[in-house]
Amino acid sequence: MMVASNQYAFKGTLLVDEPMAKHTSWKIGGKVDKFYTPSDIDDLAKFISDLPADEKIIFIGLGSNLLVRDKGVRGTVISLKGSLSDIEPLDDNCLRVGAGASCAKLARHCHRNNLIGGEFFAGIPGLLGGALAMNAGAFGGETWPVVKSVITINKKGEIFNRTACDYVINYRSVKGCENEWFISADLQFENGDGDAAALRVKQLLAKRAASQPTGLPSCGSVFKNPENDYAARLIEACGLKGRSIGGAVVSEKHANFIINTGNAKACDVEDLILLVQKKVEKEHAVKLQAEVKIIGEADNE
Numbered sequence: 001m002m003v004a005s006n007q008y009a010f011k012g013t014l015l016v017d018e019p020m021a022k023h024t025s026w027k028i029g030g031k032v033d034k035f036y037t038p039s040d041i042d043d044l045a046k047f048i049s050d051l052p053a054d055e056k057i058i059f060i061g062l063g064s065n066l067l068v069r070d071k072g073v074r075g076t077v078i079s080l081k082g083s084l085s086d087i088e089p090l091d092d093n094c095l096r097v098g099a100g101a102s103c104a105k106l107a108r109h110c111h112r113n114n115l116i117g118g119e120f121f122a123g124i125p126g127l128l129g130g131a132l133a134m135n136a137g138a139f140g141g142e143t144w145p146v147v148k149s150v151i152t153i154n155k156k157g158e159i160f161n162r163t164a165c166d167y168v169i170n171y172r173s174v175k176g177c178e179n180e181w182f183i184s185a186d187l188q189f190e191n192g193d194g195d196a197a198a199l200r201v202k203q204l205l206a207k208r209a210a211s212q213p214t215g216l217p218s219c220g221s222v223f224k225n226p227e228n229d230y231a232a233r234l235i236e237a238c239g240l241k242g243r244s245i246g247g248a249v250v251s252e253k254h255a256n257f258i259i260n261t262g263n264a265k266a267c268d269v270e271d272l273i274l275l276v277q278k279k280v281e282k283e284h285a286v287k288l289q290a291e292v293k294i295i296g297e298a299d300n301e
């Protein structure tokens with residue numbers, strides 16, 4: 001249901017009882033109480049500071065790393081899709097990029113402007129905010145090494161300038177400043193040959209499309225790679241390719257992907273995640289850690 005935004009004196013768009021399945025790449029997820037897309041930073045600050053103090057707030061990008069449980073999310077989801085997406089050149093090969101800019105747009109901007117070091121963003125089907133939260137990476141590159149500083153917002157609508165020193169950053173993990181969310185980042189690149197970079201990226205994407213089920217509903221890699229090994233190798237060695245629960249199946253093309261074949265529920269995916277973890281631990285004594293973020297109410301809550 002759509003609520004006229006001016007009824008609330010906010011400039012963004014507020015949806016209530018919004019199915020999260022419409023906002024995740026798995027196309028799975030129950031309803032969220034409130035789903036807000038801000039029009040700009042001031043509007044975002046006003047909206048979140050007006051929410052009740054105990055309201056649960058979750059920021060999302062393109063939901064490309066999110067499993068939303070079937071009973072949905074109590075509280076407010078702030079979506080940056082279509083919002084805060086400006087890319088502004090600063091001095092010295094540096095860009096100020098809104099957290100709502102897509103990683104693909106950022107990669108394109110870099111190579112069109114002969115900036116090098118951001119090619120890996122082309123492999124991440126999310127927004128910059130999600131990439132910052134995940135330290136997303138591809139093709140040997142990662143988000144945080146190109147970050148000079150970030151701007152964040154808290155629940156009171158206060159704005160902060162942060163640097164990498166304020167966080168503990170690891171492979172697909174960023175911890176620190178827990179009650180703040182990313183609204184933009186200053187990213188540092190090098191001067192170089194944009195056309196050559198674009199060609200390299202095209203080749204890497206083609207290689208990836210040959211080995212991953214990129215066109216099907218998934219969240220990419222479900223598990224982090226354990227040190228010195230690959231989650232996909234371990235899962236495949238357990239004979240789990242093609243293993244399904246309900247509408248969720250371990251991809252035949254790449255064992256670290258779980259596909260929604262059309263009617264999967266979040267509980268199917270979550271059960272399959274647990275099954276894979278148990279089997280890999282039993283057969284290889286490795287405890288796989290989920291890369292995907294799981295949110296929302298479970299059936300027993």
Ligand SMILES: Cc1cc2nc3c(=O)[nH]c(=O)nc-3n(C[C@H](O)[C@H](O)[C@H](O)COP(=O)(O)OP(=O)(O)OC[C@H]3O[C@@H](n4cnc5c(N)ncnc54)[C@H](O)[C@@H]3O)c2cc1C
Pocket residue numbers: 025058059060061062063064065066080099123124125126127128129130131132133134135136137138139180181182183213214218219220221293
């Ligand atoms: C086909 C496919 C391939 C993929 N390949 C890769 C890959 O090569 N490398 C890789 O790293 N990932 C990959 N992913 C996973 C995913 O694209 C990345 O994790 C991406 O960074 C998530 O971005 P998003 O905008 O979709 O974030 P979401 O999935 O919407 O959110 C992810 C997490 O970030 C948090 N978050 C989102 N925005 C903000 C914000 N503004 N401030 C604070 N927290 C925020 C959310 O609360 C959530 O915890 C792939 C996914 C798919 C579907």
